[in-house]
Amino acid sequence: MIRMMMVGLALLAPAAWAGEGAALPHKDWGFEGVRATWDKDELYRGYTVATQVCMACHSFKYVSHRDLMRVGFTESEVQTLAKALNMDMNAKLKTGMDDATAKETFGKVPPDLSLMNRARPGGADYTYALMHGYSDDSATIVKYLPGGVPQGAYFNTYYPGHAIAMANPLSGPGLVTYHDGKEATVDQMAHDVSVFMQWTAEPERMDRQAWGVYVLIYLFIFTVLAYLTKRVIWKDVKKH
Numbered sequence: 001m002i003r004m005m006m007v008g009l010a011l012l013a014p015a016a017w018a019g020e021g022a023a024l025p026h027k028d029w030g031f032e033g034v035r036a037t038w039d040k041d042e043l044y045r046g047y048t049v050a051t052q053v054c055m056a057c058h059s060f061k062y063v064s065h066r067d068l069m070r071v072g073f074t075e076s077e078v079q080t081l082a083k084a085l086n087m088d089m090n091a092k093l094k095t096g097m098d099d100a101t102a103k104e105t106f107g108k109v110p111p112d113l114s115l116m117n118r119a120r121p122g123g124a125d126y127t128y129a130l131m132h133g134y135s136d137d138s139a140t141i142v143k144y145l146p147g148g149v150p151q152g153a154y155f156n157t158y159y160p161g162h163a164i165a166m167a168n169p170l171s172g173p174g175l176v177t178y179h180d181g182k183e184a185t186v187d188q189m190a191h192d193v194s195v196f197m198q199w200t201a202e203p204e205r206m207d208r209q210a211w212g213v214y215v216l217i218y219l220f221i222f223t224v225l226a227y228l229t230k231r232v233i234w235k236d237v238k239k240h
């Protein structure tokens with residue numbers, strides 16, 4: 001039932017992909033489905049990639065370290081993480097790169113990533129695919145960009161238009177060291193940062209889901225009560 005409702009909702013979501021990027025593969029995410037949860041370790045790993053790799057250029061300006069306490073981090077854990085980045089735990093996650101430098105370097109200001117997974121059709125599927133979408137293979141590139149890759153841009157299968165101003169940020173394994181000893185393969189980092197960005201984009205997701213369950217339980221109890229009431233009433237009616 002919940003699954004059916006979720007499918008229904010998914011169909012209402014912006015299904016119209018711009019059409020310029022390649023079709024997105026769908027991944028099974030822990031934050032989707034009936035048993036959906038935010039996995040603290042996954043988010044911690046995603047946070048590590050986000051702050052140690054992506055934040056060189058991107059901000060997550062709607063998120064502070066303190067917000068991590070909503071997904072099971074303790075205050076002292078959060079404080080330690082913030083301190084390691086020389087940040088106040090209440091400060092928003094802002095990149096050290098100023099817009100002017102960014103524009104000069106990339107020709108574009110790297111967008112804020114807090115809400116990106118909500119802004120792009122496909123959400124986490126898009127971010128994950130984007131991280132895997134880089135290629136040097138000339139046959140692949142020619143297929144999408146017959147005129148070649150424009151100066152200063154990089155080929156990416158999933159970016160609409162296929163020429164992105166961001167070089168492959170996850171260019172090889174081991175860019176970070178994970179707190180749980182998990183191997184930082186490119187795929188693992190792409191996965192974890194996509195989950196982290198899903199959380200920053202819709203931190204209230206699980207609350208919403210919990211409410212959905214309460215509503216279903218309420219409706220169930222209400223139906224049973226209505227049925228019993230009907231039986232009691234009709235019992236009397238039949239007697240007369």
Ligand code: HEC
Pocket residue numbers: 049050053054055056057058106108109110111113116120127130159163164165166167169170193
């Ligand atoms: C060296 C700088 C740099 C780093 C590091 C970097 N990015 Fe970017 N990113 C950019 C720039 C520049 C753009 C704008 C690209 C464009 O629109 O052509 C961008 C755009 C994006 C977009 C938006 C694409 C779209 O559909 O508009 C996403 C998503 C993204 N980056 C994710 C990431 C993630 C995740 C990381 C870390 C793993 C990361 N970036 C690291 C520079 C960077």
